[in-house]
Amino acid sequence: MxxxxxxxxxxxxxxxxxxxxxxxxxxxxxxxxGSDDSSSGSATTQNGSGAGGGAEAGSSGAVLAKTGDIPEGGGKILAKEGVVVTQPVKGQFKAFSSKCTHQGCAVSGIAGGVISCPCHGSQFSAADGSVKKGPATQPLPAKNITVSGDEIKLA
Incomplete structure (x- = not known):
């Protein structure tokens, strides 16, 4: 036919x-x-404050995670919120968009100070979101967070 x-x-x-x-x-x-959600909250980046420190100005935001949920030298992907929260050194928390800047795939893992995208192999620094390995050419956008006590919140 x-x-x-x-x-x-x-x-x-x-x-x-x-x-x-x-x-x-x-x-x-x-x-x-984006299905590799290893966390239940969300966070944003770069405030650099330690646990218990943090700007009071953004403290009314939603709680993304507890400081104890973010491993030192690693991080947590909060897929629902589209955020990656990291703790590059003890007491310092950072947050970035979980959307790869290459083609928009959701990042899927954090190990050895590196945030990885499964789609084309891009890798980003967990400390500052900068590109460690392409094909991405732009860093992960930072998100503003505050740390108050044991709570990490979007600023």
Missing amino acids: TSESLQSQGAPARRTVVAAVGAAGLAVALSAC
Whole structure:
């Protein structure tokens, strides 16, 4: 049977089927990129204050995480909030967007002071968000956070 005879019988055109399958595959791939949520809160970056210190000015924001949830020398990806919170050195907390600056995939891991993107292998510094390995050429955007007691909040 030809595609023309199938169309006359009400069947979708081959192009329609191929486009639909491609779109479904893309949706699955994009949703899988951000599915490695190893945390329950969210955070933003760069305030550099230690535990218990922090600007009072942003302290009314939502609690992203507890300081004890962020490992020293590592971090936590808060996929729901689109934020990565790190603790590069003891008592210093940073936060960055969890969206890779290369093509927008969600980063998926933090190890050895490096935030990694699973899509094309870009790597970013957990200390300042700078690019450590491409193809990304721009750093992860910093987010403002405050640390008050054991709570990390968006500023």
